[in-house]
Amino acid sequence: MDNLVYEWIKYSDMDLTAAKHLHENMHPVPLEIVCYHCQQSAEKILKAFLINSGIKPAKVHDLELLRNECEKFDKSFNEIAGECVRLNDYSSQPRYPMEIEIMDGDALLALHDSQRISAHVKNKLCG
Secondary structure, X not given: OOHHXXXXXXXXXXXXXXXXXXXXXXXXXXXXXXXHHHHHXXXXXXXXXXXXXXOOOOOOOOHHHHHHHHHOOOHHHHHHHHHHHHHHHHHOHHHOOOOOOOOHHHHHHHHHHHXXXXXXXXXXXXX
């Protein structure tokens, strides 16, 4: 892996760490921001895989599009399709006052989904 891939992984890890920290330590928990960081973590780790595969990822936030691109190189990416679908809505909606209602269970599921995506991709990158 080259340094650029490591940088994307590092930034993905920072987003996931921030999401965990906010969920565990802030009261009230900023659920929208937790979910946003989970989506961002997943986006960055998927882009790391694409870069490692020699692809310049599109400047998009759509996890399904990114996952589909990853699946062209490794069919096992279909295993994280549900996680990508669930996290997809958190790319922009939680950052602005909108009509999206997020509960603590949603944030916990977002954390789980993001961790699962991260583990899947890291397993593919690092073995």
